[in-house]
Amino acid sequence: MVDVPDLVEQARQGKPRAVARLISLVEGASPQLREVMAALAPLTGGAYVVGLTGSPGVGKSTSTSALVTAYRKIGKRVGVLAVDPSSPFSGGALLGDRVRMSDHASDPGVYIRSMATRGHLGGLAWSAPQAIRVLDAAGCEVILVETVGVGQSEVEIASQADTSVVLLAPGMGDGIQAAKAGILEIGDVYVVNKADRDGADATVRELNHMLGLGEARAAGDWRPPIVKTIAARAQGVDEVVEALEKHRAWMEERGVLAERRRARAAHEVETIAVTALRERIGDxxxxxxxxxxxxxxxxxxxxxxxxxxxxxxxxxxx
Known part of the structure; x- marks a missing residue:
């Protein structure tokens, strides 16, 4: 049995081993998970959660790493959750993201964790919100949640994040895929990465056109910006941070941020309840x-x- 109060106190001090242990308790659905969540509840609510999604190959991990660097430059403590598909053999996460973000491994102001969905109902929805709560309580001011970007997880990220970033790249048929996946409905900020490639401007135009076909916006409604980046060279990343901060300010001013967080909490409760019922039916x-x-x-x-x-x-x- 784990000494939960001591572990939570160590996590509050930003000790990586304690944070890792708490997230492991989340992933393993530990019998002590209820005690952990009860201890963390009063310590949360301060972190800004940014979800990043997009098709494989658009540069999500590189973009996430570049965003970590940009936020660290302005003194923010950053947590990263890279939510990967489960290995069908071991049930573990594929750890490529952590390898690509190794530049930040020695920075005590950054915590990076790959998580496996492990096939739970809702995948992301089962463990990500609780892991986010751990990072929030551990003092992370910005939490970046990167999904594998395949199928349902692209849309699911919207229920976990304060702001959703959709990444695309030219020459990958992303416009058509975006329309199919419905991710045009969930993006708050769009990033066209690898903007040095041919077709970047055409991708931006296509996105603008497709966003214009959406529902009519009233005066003062948020219009998702489209930012061009070359994340591998850190070009355009500061503009992404600026767009994120503008969206956060817009949400806070209109009460949207609080409403999104209430909806996220309701979604989490529903997922826990449904999962418990499924287990009882299975029994x-x-x-x-x-x-x-x-x-x-x-x-x-x-x-x-x-x-x-x-x-x-x-x-x-x-």
Missing amino acids: LRGDRRLGALAERIARGELDPYAAADELIAGITKG
Whole structure:
């Protein structure tokens, strides 16, 4: 058993081993997780959470590393969560991101962690918000959450972040993919990376056009900016930070930031509750009640919706 109060106190002092241990408790769904979250709750709420997503190959890790450097230059403590697909063999995260961000490994003002989704319902939604809370309590002022950028995780990041950054690159068919994935609906800031390549201006024009096809914005509504960068040379990165700070100020002024955080908390509670119910239903496999309901459905005496209602009633009472 872990001494949770001592571990939390060490994390507050910014000790990397304590932060790592707390996030491991989150990832492993430790029996002490409730105690950890209860201890962290009063210490959180100060961090600005930025989500970065985009198709593989657009330079997410390079851009994340460049943003870390930019924020460190202005004295901010930075946490990075690189949420990777789970290895089908070990269940562990693929650690390429940490290798690419090794420039910051010796900086005590930066904490970098790769996390595996481990196939949990909602993937990102299960462990990321709790890991974000750990970094927040540990004094990180900016937390960058980078997703693998495949399928649902692209859209999921919007529910975890205060501001969502969508990265694209010229010559990769990103415009078409963006329309398909629905990421035009979640981006607060768009970054066209690798802007030294042919087609960068065309990608910006296409993005502008597609954003213009979206819902009409009222006066004062946020219009997502499009920033061109060459992250490998740190070009345009300061402009991205400026866009992020403008979006944060806009949200704070209009109460949007508080509303997003409330929605994030509600989403987290829902995910925890649904996961707990799924586990309890899983425990019923082979249970007499489930078998009896299945038998009645097979005989045509009961429909599956009524059976599900009866099963849920039994679970919630028990």
